[in-house]
Amino acid sequence: MPxxxxxKVLITGAGALGGLGADTAQxxxxxxxxxxxxxxxxxxxxxxxxxxxAAGGTARFLLADLRDLDDVAQxxxxxxxxxxxxxxxxxxxxxxxxxLTADDYSLMYETxxxxxxxxxxxxxxxxxxxxSGSIVNVSSTAASVxxxxxxxxxxxxxxxxxxxxxxxxxxxxxxxxxxxxVAVGPTSxxxxxxxxxxxxxxxxxxxxxxIPLGRWASPREIAQVLLFLASERxxxxxxxxxxxxxxxxxx
Numbered sequence: 451m452p453x454x455x456x457x458k459v460l461i462t463g464a465g466a467l468g469g470l471g472a473d474t475a476q477x478x479x480x481x482x483x484x485x486x487x488x489x490x491x492x493x494x495x496x497x498x499x500x501x502x503x504a505a506g507g508t509a510r511f512l513l514a515d516l517r518d519l520d521d522v523a524q525x526x527x528x529x530x531x532x533x534x535x536x537x538x539x540x541x542x543x544x545x546x547x548x549x550l551t552a553d554d555y556s557l558m559y560e561t562x563x564x565x566x567x568x569x570x571x572x573x574x575x576x577x578x579x580x581x582s583g584s585i586v587n588v589s590s591t592a593a594s595v596x597x598x599x600x601x602x603x604x605x606x607x608x609x610x611x612x613x614x615x616x617x618x619x620x621x622x623x624x625x626x627x628x629x630x631x632v633a634v635g636p637t638s639x640x641x642x643x644x645x646x647x648x649x650x651x652x653x654x655x656x657x658x659x660x661i662p663l664g665r666w667a668s669p670r671e672i673a674q675v676l677l678f679l680a681s682e683r684x685x686x687x688x689x690x691x692x693x694x695x696x697x698x699x700x701x
Contacts, residue, residue: 452482453681460525460532460573462516462565463539463588465489465498468640470588471538472498473669474676478534479507481677486529487511488539516565517557526572531580534680535573537566537611538588540604544645547602555603562607563614570618578625586679587615587631591695594633608633612691619689628688630679635695637667662697 459478464471464487475485479502487502487509489495495511502509514525516539541557543550570585577583592605593612611631618629636642636657643666647654658665675694678684693699 452480453677453683454478454534455482457483457533457680458486458529458531459483459534459536459680460486460488460529460569461536461538462488462514462569464536465491465495465511466640467494467497467501468669470634470637470639470669470672471536472501474536474538474673475509476502476505476507477670477673477677478680479509480505481681483508483534485509486532488514488516488525490515517560519564519568522565522568523572526569529573531576532573533577533583535569535583535585536588536676536680537569537585539565540588540608542604542641542645544601550603558603558607559610562604563610566611567614570614574618574622574627577627578622581626583622583627584680584684585618585627585629586676587611587629588676589615589631589633589691591633591635591693591698593691595699615691616689623688628679628684630684630687630689631691632672632675632679633691633693633695633699634672635661635667635693635698637669637672639669660698661695662701665696667694667696 461475464475475487479485487498499509499511514521541561543554590608592601593608615631
């Protein structure tokens with residue numbers, strides 16, 4: 451039996467092919483979920499939905515800009531009751547601290563911290579009332595391992611998300627609602643690959659060499675970890691920040 455049969459899943463930041471969110475949406479749909487795909491661009495989001503439908507899955511696109519609290523509230527209302535929430539959307543910038551702007555700060559924290567907070571506030575009550583649900587936050591190794599270069603805002607925002615993961619797990623445990631995070635290492639999504647390639651020749655290879663497994667992850671490999679935490683296979687796991695980083699934090 452598919453692992454998410456009969457479950458409704460909302461995945462933020464899933465509205466573009468080649469991204470982690472889209473790969474996660476495709477995998478979850480293959481496992482029987484009704485997937486709600488969100489993003490800021492309707493045409494690209496519809497392409498994700500069409501790819502899921504072509505593979506026999508069920509999906510719907512919900513347009514939302516998670517920097518806008520009205521959009522966040524509308525997204526929660528349109529989604530209705532969900533069994534699984536995957537907070538995947540994120541802003542990203544590789545400028546150094548000295549070059550970052552107030553807009554950069556807002557992008558990171560509004561997308562990575564504020565939007566998940568208010569989505570959980572809206573959607574967790576339904577899970578609590580049913581005494582069943584899983585919230586999975588997509589974090590990063592940058593939350594716990596300081597990296598040279600310009601990821602200070604990104605890393606600190608993901609650290610805040612890790613903290614919320616633990617607090618929510620403690621808060622909702624008595625209602626059998628589980629909350630976990632995945633600390634993702636370098637992953638070959640279109641956006642991240644393009645960003646790091648722009649930093650100079652050999653950057654992708656150098657980052658791969660710093661990982662014990664010696665390579666970047668594919669989006670599907672990370673999606674499999676998210677699936678595990680969304681499914682009943684992880685029924686006794688809550689409050690954890692699970693590394694999926696090829697061994698990066700171990701060395």
